[in-house]
Amino acid sequence: MPATESTAPWRISGGEPSIIAESLGKSFLTGNVRERILRNLSVSIIPGELTLISGPSGCGKSTLLAILSGMLRPDEGRVRVLGQDLGQLRLQELERFRLMHTGFVFQGFNLFPALTAQEQVMLPLRYIGMPAREADQHAWSALEEVGMAGRAGMRPASLSGGEQQRVAIARALAKQPDLLFADEPTSALDAGNGMKVIDILHRIAHRHGATVLCVSHDPRLIGHADRILTMEDGNILDDRRVDVPVAVYS
Numbered sequence: 001m002p003a004t005e006s007t008a009p010w011r012i013s014g015g016e017p018s019i020i021a022e023s024l025g026k027s028f029l030t031g032n033v034r035e036r037i038l039r040n041l042s043v044s045i046i047p048g049e050l051t052l053i054s055g056p057s058g059c060g061k062s063t064l065l066a067i068l069s070g071m072l073r074p075d076e077g078r079v080r081v082l083g084q085d086l087g088q089l090r091l092q093e094l095e096r097f098r099l100m101h102t103g104f105v106f107q108g109f110n111l112f113p114a115l116t117a118q119e120q121v122m123l124p125l126r127y128i129g130m131p132a133r134e135a136d137q138h139a140w141s142a143l144e145e146v147g148m149a150g151r152a153g154m155r156p157a158s159l160s161g162g163e164q165q166r167v168a169i170a171r172a173l174a175k176q177p178d179l180l181f182a183d184e185p186t187s188a189l190d191a192g193n194g195m196k197v198i199d200i201l202h203r204i205a206h207r208h209g210a211t212v213l214c215v216s217h218d219p220r221l222i223g224h225a226d227r228i229l230t231m232e233d234g235n236i237l238d239d240r241r242v243d244v245p246v247a248v249y250s
């Protein structure tokens, strides 16, 4: 496990891509119609940045995120993450790889109703074998980093949507992953809470050198990413950098 100090860099960004995807193709069968969702898509993602994937509904954003994070296998092409060809890993090895190196934040928070914020964040740490006392400290640091340490003893029903999403981010953050994936993390939140979440994701990339890849069609987020990939019809139409400085949430 890397450093415990929450503001310490986990990884130093050397400009080398942490994710390299080449010639990805993916189809889904609906009834007896096979629909091509991704077509010959290639992309590299760099650590230390918040990269946003935007584009119209149904263009394949979540499918791409699922493939780049190792949750879904492509039909064609290959994905290298941290130098590892995901296609070479057996299912169990892939699960282990994801557990050790990636965190995921979902639109619907996915918190356990019966657990406090502290317990939610500790759970995956205990699952990877971290001793209780250490897991407790890591969970506390992660909650502190997202501004939720003061609510560590509260259960989801007593937290607002924005607070629940910040707990979910702390849970993904606590194991200090190399890569953090987020699928529409702000879509259930109002403007203010959505902005806090995106600023936290941005800060995770910049302070810790993590690769942060976020799917969203929320136009408010565009100025808050470092790089925007715009998808249409299963491919990347536009790839651009955002120069505007980002306000850091405190």
Ligand SMILES: Nc1ncnc2c1ncn2[C@@H]1O[C@H](COP(=O)(O)OP(=O)(O)OP(=O)(O)O)[C@@H](O)[C@H]1O
Pocket: 028, 029, 030, 037, 055, 056, 057, 058, 059, 060, 061, 062, 063, 064, 217
């Ligand atoms: N497991 C699946 N089986 C069949 N079709 C699927 C499956 N997953 C996704 N699709 C289809 O693939 C297309 C792309 O889905 P995807 O969720 O990647 O799009 P998206 O760009 O993230 O959309 P949105 O912005 O609405 O979430 C959609 O038409 C969807 O219905």
